[in-house]
Amino acid sequence: MSPSKRLFVFDFDWTLIDADSDYFVFEHLSAELSKIQLDSIGKVQWTDLQQRLLGELFDRGVSREDIERTLASIPFAPERIEALKLMKEQGSDLYILSDANTVYIETVLKAYNIDHLFTGIITNPASFDSRGRLNVTRYHGLDKQPHQCPLPCEPNLCKGLELQKLIDSHPWEQVVYMGDASNDFCPSTRLSRERDDLVLARRGLSLETRIKExxxxxxxxxxxxxxxxxxxxxxxxxxxGRNRTGVAFLGSSLGSTAASSTTSLSTMVESSSSASSAVDSLSIDEVKTSSQVLSAVESSDSKMFAQAVKA
Incomplete structure (x- = not known):
């Protein structure tokens, strides 16, 4: 197989980095806003919530330099960096497909001097304004028709649709997708066994659960x-061609947990629920007390801190 024909696509939080970048920023820069962030899970659309909380962070005197310095301290395991460099050395195209934002991802990649490894980043747009206030907007905005994906995608980003665009852009001989969360399930369904595609799913998190369902x-x-x-x-x-001993798990039954040294793995995975939903404009006080409930996906899995603790 020609190495120039391989496409690797990665989630970011708890996949490339060992943290959730949205939570990490507020955890380190404002304990009060961090608590509001956690308390608001399932009540306010996540990207909209980050935009409002970043405004509060700016109003409390947190600077662009503070945010960038915090992002640069996010842990990025050297073994992952070595793996990314190997992929690039072998001529692969590398993309990030994430529900974080451009500023967070680009800042972390530059801090570890690996931004040049990636062909592209697909995520929520973000930028600092002239005052140093960070603004984040939805990738799939409210000005567009809902993407209407029946699988557990966030309303602001259907990863499956975006991955499909990448797949259709070139005659890849192999596509590899790596993720951990429920919104990584949809892109996992876009891959092909005939092309020898691979889903690399982080064990113990919700992508594994959904695959098994x-x-x-x-x-x-x-x-x-x-x-x-x-x-x-x-x-x-x-x-x-090294064996996947201790990493891959083989079995025709969903309960199988036996380690395998074979390179032939069977599929296993999960029930879908629909993503929602437009969100009203809320002040920080309203965010604290909002009773608005989003879909089961956003309630249980949208940047869930409980999930982060498990990783």
Whole structure:
């Protein structure tokens, strides 16, 4: 297989980095706003919430330099960086497909001097204004018709649609998607076994759960991973044929947990629920007391801190 024909697409939070970038910023810069952020899960659309809280952060005197310095301290495991460099050295195209934002992702990548490894970043647009206030907007805005994906995608971003655009843009010989959360399930369903595609799902988080609930929707081979060393070993296996012992899990039954050294893995995975929904303009006080409930996906999985603790 020609290495120039491979496409790697990555989620960002709890996949490339060992943190949730949205939570990390507020945890380190404002304990009060961090609590509001956690208390608002499932009550306000996540990207809209970040925009409002970033305004509060600016009003409290937090500067652009404070945000950038905090982002630069987010942990990025050296084994993952080694894996990314290997992918690039082998001529692959690397993309990030994330519900974070451009400023967060680009700042972290530059801090670790790996921004040049990526062909593109698909995420919510963000920028600092002339005062140093960070603004974030939805990738799929309220000015557009809802994407109407029936799978658990956030209303601001259907990762499956965006991955499909990348797949259709070139005659790839292999596509590899790596993620951890419920909104990584939709892109996982866009891959093909005939093309030897791979889904790299982080073990113990909601992508694994969803795959096991709806295995018939995921056609590609699935490899579960737990940490950065696993990612590096899987990457070496993709290019050099090493065994996936202790990383991949094989079984025709969904309950199988036996470690396998084979490179033939069966599919396993999950029930879908619909994403929602337009959100009214709320002040910070309204955010604190809002009773508006979004979809089950956003309530249980949209940047869920409980999920982050498990990773």
């Amino acid at each position: 709806r295995p018939e929707l995921v056609k590609a081979e699935i490899v579960f991973w737990q940490d950065a060393q696993d990612v590096l070993e899987i990457t070496r296996d993709i290019f050099f």
